[in-house]
Amino acid sequence: MNALEIKNLSKAYKGFKLDNISLTLPKGCIMGLIGENGAGKTTTIKLILDTIKRDNGIIKVLGEDNLINFKERKEDIGVVLDQAYFPESFTVKQVNLVMKNTYKRWNQDLFFMYVQKLSLPQDKAFKDFSRGMKMKLAISVALSHEAKLLILDEATSGLDPIARDEILNILYDFTRQDDHSILISSHIVSDLEKLCDYIAFIHKGKLLFCEEKDKLLEKYGLLKCNKADFEVIDPKAVHGVRRNNYSIEALVETSMIPSSMYVDRASIEDIIVFMAKEGIER
DSSP, X not given: OEEEEEEEEEEEETTEEEEEEEEEEXXXXXXXXXXXXXXXXXXXXXXXXXXXXXXXXXXXXXXXXXXXXHHHHGGGEEEEOSSOOOOTTOOHHHHHHHHHTTOTTOOHHHHHHHHHHTTOOSSSOGGGSOHHHHHHHHHHHHTSSOOSEEEEESTTTTOOHHXXXXXXXXXXXXXXXXXXXXXXXXXXXXXXXXXXXXXXXXXXXXXXXXXXXXXXXXXXXXXXXXXXXXXXXXXXXXXXXXXXXSOEEEEEEGGGSOTTSOEEEOOHHHHHHHHHSSOOOO
């Protein structure tokens, strides 16, 4: 069973359309959802969580259509959005009491283990938490009711590098259990490259690719050459170009480039930046 299956998903608004998105997150894996502001990442997540209604397509969460008995399935999903929402006067201890009466499988001991691990104060009001502390609390809650799928929408944005590293390590540990999976959207591509097994790239409402991270890194590279050398390359090998007065830099499929030309490693950020460029001029 896959953790998440999306087929031909569409949602139209005035001036924007999420257009025919299909992707699969295998159980036990982490998928990074990448795209610029307004690309459709949050819309996709809202559709998965059934907080907005899709126009077309199929969404299966943990093997079940999210339009059928999804209220019960939500017990198996931990959600962290780009802002943590708890009453401002609440302390960590009060959050625990509320969650205890919200989730059937709430694990108080596990919750306080995360609280301690992330150095969260137990008697301080939520309104006095820093952004990093607020997100750590939200993630602690998401991890403490035996969820099988975590869905995180920009949960690490705005955090300092130390806080992000703490959270990424906890997320990685979560998926060491074979039935645990994560879908995470982020603008911080380096974090996703470090953490994820799969990368899905949404650009202007369209899915440009959804592939295993290691295969992406193996498939694409950066070629730097002069204009004359660039002219002999098969156009099908080129997926984005950056020009200056002296040379050309191109994202290419490494296997299609002559062995006499040196192709440098491309990062995930390189791949998405080049692919997002509109058109390729020879």
